[in-house]
Amino acid sequence: MTIAPDFNSTVDPAKLEKLAEVAVKVGLNLQKDQELVMTAPLAAMPLVRLITKHAYMAGASLVSTFYSDEETTLSRYRHAPDASFDRAAGWLYDGMAKAYASGAARLAIAGDNPMLLSGQDPAKVARANKANSIAYKPALEHISNFDINWNICSYPNPSWATLVFPGLPVDEAVRRLADAIFAASRVDRDDPVAAWAEHNAELHKRSTWLNGERFAALHFTGPGTDLTVGLADGHEWHGGASVAKNGVTCNPNIPTEEVFTTPHALKVEGHVSSTKPLSHQGTLIDEIQVRFEGGRVVEAKASKGEEVLLKVLDTDEGARRLGEVALVPHSSPISASGILFYNTLFDENASCHIALGQCYSKCFLDGASLTQDQIAAQGGNSSLIHIDWMIGSDKVDIDGVRIDGSRVPVMRRGEWA
Amino acid sequence: MTIAPDFNSTVDPAKLEKLAEVAVKVGLNLQKDQELVMTAPLAAMPLVRLITKHAYMAGASLVSTFYSDEETTLSRYRHAPDASFDRAAGWLYDGMAKAYASGAARLAIAGDNPMLLSGQDPAKVARANKANSIAYKPALEHISNFDINWNICSYPNPSWATLVFPGLPVDEAVRRLADAIFAASRVDRDDPVAAWAEHNAELHKRSTWLNGERFAALHFTGPGTDLTVGLADGHEWHGGASVAKNGVTCNPNIPTEEVFTTPHALKVEGHVSSTKPLSHQGTLIDEIQVRFEGGRVVEAKASKGEEVLLKVLDTDEGARRLGEVALVPHSSPISASGILFYNTLFDENASCHIALGQCYSKCFLDGASLTQDQIAAQGGNSSLIHIDWMIGSDKVDIDGVRIDGSRVPVMRRGEWA
Ligand SMILES: [Zn+2]
Ligand SMILES: [Zn+2]
Ligand SMILES: [Zn+2]
Ligand SMILES: [Zn+2]
Numbered sequence: 001m002t003i004a005p006d007f008n009s010t011v012d013p014a015k016l017e018k019l020a021e022v023a024v025k026v027g028l029n030l031q032k033d034q035e036l037v038m039t040a041p042l043a044a045m046p047l048v049r050l051i052t053k054h055a056y057m058a059g060a061s062l063v064s065t066f067y068s069d070e071e072t073t074l075s076r077y078r079h080a081p082d083a084s085f086d087r088a089a090g091w092l093y094d095g096m097a098k099a100y101a102s103g104a105a106r107l108a109i110a111g112d113n114p115m116l117l118s119g120q121d122p123a124k125v126a127r128a129n130k131a132n133s134i135a136y137k138p139a140l141e142h143i144s145n146f147d148i149n150w151n152i153c154s155y156p157n158p159s160w161a162t163l164v165f166p167g168l169p170v171d172e173a174v175r176r177l178a179d180a181i182f183a184a185s186r187v188d189r190d191d192p193v194a195a196w197a198e199h200n201a202e203l204h205k206r207s208t209w210l211n212g213e214r215f216a217a218l219h220f221t222g223p224g225t226d227l228t229v230g231l232a233d234g235h236e237w238h239g240g241a242s243v244a245k246n247g248v249t250c251n252p253n254i255p256t257e258e259v260f261t262t263p264h265a266l267k268v269e270g271h272v273s274s275t276k277p278l279s280h281q282g283t284l285i286d287e288i289q290v291r292f293e294g295g296r297v298v299e300a301k302a303s304k305g306e307e308v309l310l311k312v313l314d315t316d317e318g319a320r321r322l323g324e325v326a327l328v329p330h331s332s333p334i335s336a337s338g339i340l341f342y343n344t345l346f347d348e349n350a351s352c353h354i355a356l357g358q359c360y361s362k363c364f365l366d367g368a369s370l371t372q373d374q375i376a377a378q379g380g381n382s383s384l385i386h387i388d389w390m391i392g393s394d395k396v397d398i399d400g401v402r403i404d405g406s407r408v409p410v411m412r413r414g415e416w417a
Numbered sequence: 418m419t420i421a422p423d424f425n426s427t428v429d430p431a432k433l434e435k436l437a438e439v440a441v442k443v444g445l446n447l448q449k450d451q452e453l454v455m456t457a458p459l460a461a462m463p464l465v466r467l468i469t470k471h472a473y474m475a476g477a478s479l480v481s482t483f484y485s486d487e488e489t490t491l492s493r494y495r496h497a498p499d500a501s502f503d504r505a506a507g508w509l510y511d512g513m514a515k516a517y518a519s520g521a522a523r524l525a526i527a528g529d530n531p532m533l534l535s536g537q538d539p540a541k542v543a544r545a546n547k548a549n550s551i552a553y554k555p556a557l558e559h560i561s562n563f564d565i566n567w568n569i570c571s572y573p574n575p576s577w578a579t580l581v582f583p584g585l586p587v588d589e590a591v592r593r594l595a596d597a598i599f600a601a602s603r604v605d606r607d608d609p610v611a612a613w614a615e616h617n618a619e620l621h622k623r624s625t626w627l628n629g630e631r632f633a634a635l636h637f638t639g640p641g642t643d644l645t646v647g648l649a650d651g652h653e654w655h656g657g658a659s660v661a662k663n664g665v666t667c668n669p670n671i672p673t674e675e676v677f678t679t680p681h682a683l684k685v686e687g688h689v690s691s692t693k694p695l696s697h698q699g700t701l702i703d704e705i706q707v708r709f710e711g712g713r714v715v716e717a718k719a720s721k722g723e724e725v726l727l728k729v730l731d732t733d734e735g736a737r738r739l740g741e742v743a744l745v746p747h748s749s750p751i752s753a754s755g756i757l758f759y760n761t762l763f764d765e766n767a768s769c770h771i772a773l774g775q776c777y778s779k780c781f782l783d784g785a786s787l788t789q790d791q792i793a794a795q796g797g798n799s800s801l802i803h804i805d806w807m808i809g810s811d812k813v814d815i816d817g818v819r820i821d822g823s824r825v826p827v828m829r830r831g832e833w834a
Contacts, residue, residue, distance in 0.1 A: 033500055042462065049486070049488050049489055049492070052489040052493075053489075053492045053496060056495075056497040059497075059498050060497065061497070061498070061504045062493075062506060063489065065489070066483060067484050069462075071466050075473055076480070078470075079473035080473040080477065080479075081476050084478045084479060087452070087479045089516075091519070091521070092512050094511075095508040095510075095512025095515075098508040098512075099506075099509075102508070
């Protein structure tokens with residue numbers, strides 16, 4: 001099946017099968033007679049096969065997988081004519097949109113090398129991304145509107161593993177990354193499906209409490225951080241399993257550790273320091289320090305990648321304001337692993353974080369029925385970007401600030417108070 | 418990339434690259450800025466990567482590959498609910514139809530295990546095939562109408578190789594099948610592209626002669642065979658490279674040895690015996706004997722796979738009538754190899770053959786401008802199926818029958834007369 005050596009044989013087959021089961025039963029909660037559309041890197045083929053099996057066992061009517069291939073992607077950058085970089089497979093995305101519109105579920109396996117295109121012409125990468133975003137929009141809207149149950153999980157692609165564990169031989173790096181994915185995805189437990197039920201209940205308990213408190217703001221204090229994040233009017237906290245518009249309760253992300261909501265775009269004040277490096281499109285941005293005034297970033301520096309950070313902030317007006325604030329305890333399994341995954345699906349779940357840019361409409365009470373103007377009026381930010389970065393640690397305290405100015409401990413030394 | 422041992426390393430990489438080049442330059446004649454939609458078995462990944470490279474080098478704007486996987490196909494038969502077998506990925510085929518309508522070229526890599534489904538419930542196989550045929554029809558019409566340049570070539574999938582060479586170790590079987598594919602595809606020559614130009618000229622010479630003769634019928638005689646195949650009004654013979662409606666000259670099949678045209682759906686009389694086994698979707702159908710009256714199969718039997726044959730004939734009204742008749746000398750390289758490939762792309766090119774089912778509109782004079790009704794009025798058959806089976810050998814003679822009843826020898830003892 002390949003000319004390259006086989007690193008997948010180092011991945012524990014029993015745990016991989018449990019991951020497949022969790023993806024189907026917990027991630028998707030795939031329904032009887034529901035169709036499934038899957039995308040995956042070629043290297044994730046062993047997981048694709050197991051997910052397909054579990055999907056059919058769960059009653060799937062049909063499972064279709066579209067593979068991406070790092071080598072053919074690079075082949076395009078090496079050999080394709082210039083006009084290629086304004087093209088995208090619109091026919092495929094239109095087909096996917098049609099599948100979702102007729103009720104198919106969606107599963108994406110993440111695991112491509114995050115640095116794959118770092119050696120390519122940035123202008124071509126940007127054009128190809130833009131063409132793809134435009135072509136993918138009709139399909140993506142079914143996901144971002146939460147029309148259907150969907151899930152992202154991940155596979156330890158060798159090219160990703162060697163980035164996460166640069167000092168190790170490839171097979172050892174794959175094994176280490178596989179173990180980290182398995183632990184974060186709770187498939188190292190005896191009964192992973194039960195462990196997820198418990199975990200979802202815990203996340204729901206937190207978001208229910210926060211929704212009951214209806215804080216006006218959160219106040220973060222820690223080394224280099226004294227930040228007040230005003231929350232949007234009518235904000236709603238979410239976390240763990242959610243109900244899609246098709247009525248199916250699913251876990252869109254495996255793993256997930258966060259409860260999150262929408263900040264008020266005009267009401268963020270003070271300064272904040274990042275607590276982990278941020279991997280952004282092939283660049284590492286480290287030791288970020290930012291000051292907000294009236295919700296807007298007015299000062300920003302970083303010990304590494306400052307130039308890229310400043311470019312990101314200049315994307316549009318909304319790029320200097322917050323679209324998300326999320327709470328993750330310092331003891332979360334991903335944080336405890338100490339691994340930097342170079343992958344937001346994992347790294348954002350290792351720490352409390354904020355995101356510059358676009359907010360989620362579902363993080364408003366009755367969000368599905370709000371117009372863009374109403375969302376903006378309630379303090380929801382809008383931008384082309386949504387970039388999460390980590391501001392939590394075992395040295396950070398968080399208070400909830402009520403509308404009358406009284407305070408409630410939310411986290412102490414990185415843990416729920 | 419796989420848990421199974423790697424048999425692809427036994428395939429000669431230089432010849433595989435020549436096959437990729439022939440597929441792109443001769444098979445597709447891919448045009449600058451043309452999109453390419455490819456389908457392939459997962460095992461053919463090394464060839465997919467080489468074809469993708471050569472496609473981009475030839476100026477392809479975008480290459481998209483959809484992989485099939487024998488294991489997930491079997492998973493469906495083992496685990497999916499009953500209703501699954503009436504489903505097909507219509508969303509994908511509709512997307513492909515859209516790609517072809519907007520000018521994409523089409524390449525299919527053959528190589529799946531022809532016996533893959535032989536152990537499965539034939540009723541489920543038939544239902545799944547029917548659902549797939551119906552869903553695929555809008556896309557297939559662009560191919561059968563020759564709207565675009567397209568090609569089928571093949572890769573020595575280990576599961577196919579062990580079927581063709583059952584006595585050999587897998588790696589040896591793959592090597593033997595690879596060599597047979599390379600020879601039949603003329604990539605064992607010093608200059609394969611030049612060899613194909615010469616071969617195409619030879620096939621054109623034969624079809625030009627047959628088009629000049631304008632026979633009313635062909636009369637096949639041989640052991641168990643006395644068959645008169647009336648030819649459609651305004652039929653046209655084709656062979657080798659042809660011009661698609663988008664103006665591109667391509668070789669739809671690599672390999673190809675046949676010249677072929679459209680029979681008259683109402684004017685086939687007599688009986689005929691197959692001369693080689695037919696591998697049809699996982700079942701071997703052997704020693705077929707069929708009797709035609711008024712163009713329609715009125716009696717059919719087979720020593721093996723008769724049940725499947727009878728089911729095929731019941732697909733629709735057109736499944737009992739002919740859509741193609743093709744002439745291949747017994748001395749063709751594929752025939753000379755003596756190998757039964759269990760794959761129509763090869764086996765049909767080892768022998769004169771007929772096909773039950775859909776005709777090709779391009780096998781009519783000015784076929785591109787004919788409506789479906791006009792094609793039917795001239796004797797062109799229509800059906801969901803198109804199944805070629807072999808009726809030629811070194812014991813079969815063929816006469817051309819002119820409209821005045823006079824006869825011209827076309828083949829004697831399997832060779833051009
Ligand atoms: Zn988040
Ligand atoms: Zn986020
Ligand atoms: Zn043929
Ligand atoms: Zn045919």
